[in-house]
Amino acid sequence: MFRRKKASFIRTREDILFDTGNIIFMFILCILMLYPFINQIAISLNDAADSVRGGIYLWPREFTWHNYAHVFEKAAIYQAIFISVLRTIIGAGVGLFCTAMVAYAIAQPHFIFKKSITIIFIMTMYFNGGLIPTFLLMRDLQLIGSFWVYILPTLISAFNLIIMRSFIEGLPNSIFESAKIDGAGDFRIFFQIVLPLSLPVLATVALFVAVFQWNQWFDVFLYNSSQEHLTTLQYELMKILQNSSTTSSGDMASAFANSADGNANMVTPKSIQATMTIVASLPIIMVYPFLQRYFVKGMTLGAVK
Amino acid sequence: MPIESNTMDRNTNSLPTEQKEKGIKAFIKKCKDQQALLWMTVPFVIWVFIFKYLPVWGWTMAFQNFKPALNFSEQEWVGLKHFLFLFTDDRFLGVLRNTLAQSLINLVLGFVTAIALAVLINELTNIKFKRVVQTISYLPHFLSWVVAAALVSSVLSIDGIINDILMGLGFIDDEILWLGVGEYFWGILGAAETWKNVGWNAIIYLAAISMIDQEQYEAAKIDGASRIQRILHITIPGMKSVIIVLLIMNIGYILEAGFEPQYLLGNGQNVEYSENIDVFVIKYGISMFNFSLATAAGMFKTVISFIFLIAANSLSKKMGQGGLY
Structure with missing residues (x-):
């Protein structure tokens, strides 16, 4: 992505010093970025009673799968995974289709409402009705307690719309014109020409939406906190986090009390939190290295305009 | 002179309205020609108005003692x-x-x-x-x-x-x-x-x-x-x-x-x-x-x-x- 420098000059001592320092700095940076994860993985794979003693950093001391077994023992986790996956797939699929369709229309130079519709959508980036009015709207639309409250309110984001519009505007005009001469209508051009040609930007936006959907917890908290069948992984983790932070000082004490019972299979809030953290983030950690170039493309596309 | 100015007036008056009528007709024709584009966007314009613009109406709550059970007309207004x-x-x-x-x-x-x-x-x-x-x-x-x-x-x-x-x-x-x-x-x-x-x-x-x-x-x-x-x-x-x-x-x-x-x-x-x-x-x-x-x-x-x-x-x-x- 970035041009390689010509190595046409001999490296001076200053260069060597700078490069060494830079490489060391980058190593430290990578450790800072990764350590919290590796630490959570280690804690999640370590015996809960043993973790309370502290001192678990990069590697489990007393290896066990017990924490995972405990987390996956509960039926609720399967429902949470199911809803998380479902909203990610449906949200990305439906959102992508709707965004692409509007983007295609407002990318047409002759469309009479091109400008007004673009402005109507861009304005939504600058303001929103706020929490309470939105909440009451969802109540009036009877969306509270339903799965669709995860999908409908965030159907089209203005940012993604602009990224897609820019891409479609960049497609060679001659394609549209020759298709029109052949008598193809807008829907046919959209489905048969524009969608196949826009795969890179579709991938980018699909990923943006999918990550957004997977990571959402606030709408669950707000609209469906009493609906156990609509819970998500992020929300389950959030509940664990909130419980442990309110008892943070009593955390260790209760854990010690537990371990005093001599129960070898006990779990602690700490080990459950670590395990849930890994479960809730693992899909993204596994997927993103392969897809990151699409993210980067979208980011630069959106910024360069 | 007076007659001429009269006709001039009429001309200048009538021209814009004619253009306007033409404009409206042309607009309707354009809408018809671009039907497909309208079908593609209008549902989402409605969506954006409902989900993004309608909540702004809720700001009226900031000037009321809002009670969720009451209708809009029954709310008590309290100003600032x-x-x-x-x-x-x-x-x-x-x-x-x-x-x-x-x-x-x-x-x-x-x-x-x-x-x-x-x-x-x-x-x-x-x-x-x-x-x-x-x-x-x-x-x-x-x-x-x-x-x-x-x-x-x-x-x-x-x-x-x-x-x-x-x-x-x-x-x-x-x-x-x-x-x-x-x-x-x-x-x-x-x-x-x-x-x-x-x-x-x-x-x-x-x-x-x-x-x-x-x-x-x-x-x-x-x-x-x-x-x-x-x-x-x-x-x-x-x-x-x-x-x-x-x-x-x-x-x-x-x-x-x-x-x-x-x-x-x-x-x-x-x-x-x-x-x-x-x-x-x-x-x-x-x-x-x-x-x-x-x-x-x-x-x-x-x-x-x-x-x-x-x-x-x-x-x-x-x-x-x-x-x-």
Whole structure:
């Protein structure tokens, strides 16, 4: 992505010093970025009673799968995974289709409402009705307690719309014109020409939406906190986090009390939190290295305009 | 003469209306021709009005003693009562202070670290290493704030690594409950935001650096400019326009400090420093059902932000840097 420098000059001592320092700095940076994860993985794979003693950093001391077994023992986790996956797939699929369709229309130079519709959508980036009015709207639309409250309110984001519009505007005009001469209508051009040609930007936006959907917890908290069948992984983790932070000082004490019972299979809030953290983030950690170039493309596309 | 002027008048009068009629006809014809495009957009224009514009109507709540069970016509109007309450309430003034302080810290930290990281990544000579560093640096950006908050609270916990390192080095004698001391919250928040977003924010600067003409570097090398001098006099000036646009736009977002980390990491002990406008709205609205007061606070934030953003956008356009769009 970035041009390689010509190595046409001999490296001076200053260069060597700078490069060494830079490489060391980058190593430290990578450790800072990764350590919290590796630490959570280690804690999640370590015996809960043993973790309370502290001192678990990069590697489990007393290896066990017990924490995972405990987390996956509960039926609720399967429902949470199911809803998380479902909203990610449906949200990305439906959102992508709707965004692409509007983007295609407002990318047409002759469309009479091109400008007004673009402005109507861009304005939504600058303001929103706020929490309470939105909440009451969802109540009036009877969306509270339903799965669709995860999908409908965030159907089209203005940012993604602009990224897609820019891409479609960049497609060679001659394609549209020759298709029109052949008598193809807008829907046919959209489905048969524009969608196949826009795969890179579709991938980018699909990923943006999918990550957004997977990571959402606030709408669950707000609209469906009493609906156990609509819970998500992020929300389950959030509940664990909130419980442990309110008892943070009593955390260790209760854990010690537990371990005093001599129960070898006990779990602690700490080990459950670590395990849930890994479960809730693992899909993204596994997927993103392969897809990151699409993210980067979208980011630069959106910024360069 | 009078007759002539009369006809002239009639002419000048009738011409625009004729044109108008023609215009309306042409407009209808165009709509018919572009039916397909209308079918593609109109449902979503309706969607955007319902889901994004209609809630703004709810701002009327800020001027009422809103009761969810009553109709709009039955609500009691109270004028500016809620706003007056907010601006005389010590808690809300503290909330306002927190919002501004958190935003400013995030703004400055976010800028400096992202630019520095972009410059340093650009200086890496090994392409593979560069790619690995970049990939790792944006990992945290893709995680939810719930996960990030869990990680932060774990690192900062009594038996977390921060306490272990500081104790090991002898800087502190006793473990510190970092999230339990209000004064530390802004710093923790700034560090967490930086950790999460620095790699991602650097992308845009790296893109700007990649546009810089490589010959400038070659010429500077021939003239004997050192590495640091090249960074200061070529790389940083090369990013100038991107930096200015982003700075202006970010100042426009000054009241939008986010709510997720503040809500998730906030607790009773640090509430005086963690609670910002958005968290205040959640607490008053969702937990205490004071819909009117929460809406007033939210409306205040949105209106000020809106003015800031429009000003920032036009300022950035005026400076020839192009607005957000």
